[in-house]
Amino acid sequence: MKKIFALVITLGLILSMAACNKAGTPGPSTTSPSPTVKTPTTSSPSTSTSTSSAQTSPGKSSPSASTATPSKSAQAGSYKDGTYSAKGDAWENGQEEAMVTVKNGKISDVSLKRLTKDGKAEVDYSLFDGKVHNGKQYPNLKEFKETMAKNMVQKQSAQVDTIASATTTTKNWTIAAQRALDKAKK
Secondary structure, three states: HHHHHHHHHHHHHHHHHHHHHHHHOOOOOOOOOOOOEEEEEOOOEEEEEEEOOOOOOOOOOOHHHHHHOOHHHOOOEEEEOOOEEEEEOEEEEEEEEEEEEEEEEEEEEEEEEEEEEOOOEEEOOOOOOOOOOEEEEEHHOOOHHHHHHHHHHHOOOOOOOOOOHHHHHHHHHHHHHHHHHHEOOO
8 A cells, every 4th residue: 555655656746747847847856946048128218138037049039129139131231331311201291301321231320300391301490399389299309310310320220119209200210211221231
């Protein structure tokens, strides 16, 4: 009877260990903890690093890390040197334009503009200062275009976050910058 009881206990432990190993968690006889892997995550424009106890395979990243990783087209040397310009889609308030400079295959400078409704001239940014004028709230386009351009150079990509108070304009700046980069692809 004692032998049967011992056999049942042993069998139970083996099955428990097998289930734990299959689930990726340590079983009762494992003494070493699972490895800790640092995976990058993004929250807002700045990048932070968090610690996760989940195992990851080399070359794979968590979904949140993918937004911080430049796309293949943004890797060093993937663009022809030069200056490229393109426009976003025209809409009721005008049109956006991007001028992207590439040096040594990398984005070295980005200039973003908001054009007038006819698309021929840049708007006067004194009205777009983030303040209320004649009872209407205007976005701070001068600040937004500088911030987005800086983020594009830093990320080496046109795909940066848009800004909520100027969604259409900032989305069109990403479209214009991507169109310019498409012209620069090798």
